[in-house]
Amino acid sequence: MKKIFLILFFIFSLISFGKEEYFRGKVLERVGSKMENSLTTNIEADGEEIKDVELFKVRIKNKEYIIESPIYVEEAYNINISKGDCVVVYKNDSDGKLYISDIDKRFSYFWMIGIFCGLALLLARKKGLKSLMALGATVYMIFYYFIPLIVRGESPIIISVIIALLSSCITIFLVAGFTHKGVVAIIGSIGGTIFSGILSYIFVNKMSFSGYPTLDAITYVDILKNIKVKELISSGIILGSMGAIMDVSMSISSAITELRENSINLGSKELFKSGINIGKDMVGTMINTLILAYIGSSLFDMIIIYKNLENLPLTRLLNYEFIAVEILKSFTGSIGILISIPITAYLGAHLHRRYRDIKILKEKFFLKK
Secondary structure, three states: OHHHHHHHHHHHHOOOOOOOOEEEEEEEEEEEEOOOOOOOOOEEEOOEEEEEEEEEEEEEOOEEEEEEEEEEOOHHHOOOOOOOOEEEEEEOOOOOOEEEEEEOOHHHHHHHHHHHHHHHHHHHHHHHHHHHHHHHHHHHHHHHHHHHHHHOOOOHHHHHHHHHHHHHHHHHHHHHOOOHHHHHHHHHHHHHHHHHHHHHHHHHHHOOOOOOOOHHHHOOOOOOOOOOHHHHHHHHHHHHHHHHHHHHHHHHHHHHHHHHHHOOOOOHHHHHHHHHHHHHHHHHHHHHHHHHHHHHHOHHHHHHHHHOOOOOOHHHHOOOHHHHHHHHHHHHHHHHHHHHHHHHHHHHHHHHHHHHHHHHHHHHHHHHO
């Protein structure tokens, strides 16, 4: 869920900073430093030691300003500013001074999105365009319906299931069209996603999660009073696993359709068995994809844990809520993939076979006439 909020925040940030005290500026040059020729020792500012204060000439709305940028002793706090950089400038209400708060990253977002969309259109053409349209529709639903409804106090699980259903329908119908292949893929993906959500809900209550995985999250208790925070875990799992489950279901349904079209004599049992075998080959890679995605998103936390292994007993370590949440996401999402395989294979085999039999009967009836 945290990743979804960040993605939506970044998309919104492409348009505006949101508040009037933030401005976009361009660094024209470095004009000097307050302490370059001084013997002044390190000073304290906001609890952090500053060893120097650099001065930059910055253009903001066709006007030029000299703006200070502190250089901290701890390198992690410093902003690496160079000539020509686009920066975010903050106006302090108390003293009216301008400060550089960060590098403006929005152009990097434009480049990344442009490369992504360009490659999708270049390699997949019409299907790439349809996929981008489906992605846009999903993001729109999450930003304009999912989040506002949750903030109003609605159940995140119910809303996420509805979003998953709509997203699956839009994505698969745009890519596969209004066909039996698409219907089977939708039912398979929704079945696996809902099962994953139900399982996560059971374990969230069984393991007595609070919904606030870290100490930092607890500071937002007052802001999140009307929100069912505990359900956000299951909701995040539903949305997070939806894409991988949809991929597996679509692949199996598509493969069964090809088998049906090219092997007329295959019965429902043979088609079902083929669907299961295809699913077996996909299990390893798709489960690895999902689990590695969750591990990748928690890499910083894992390094911190590794550095403190000697001071933390395994019993305490495995009972931290943020660790338990990531384990829950990984395994319930993977279980959803496993469940979607037999559902899709069964529906694909029987519905496709029945569709073919009806089609043959219609053709015979037409020929008799």
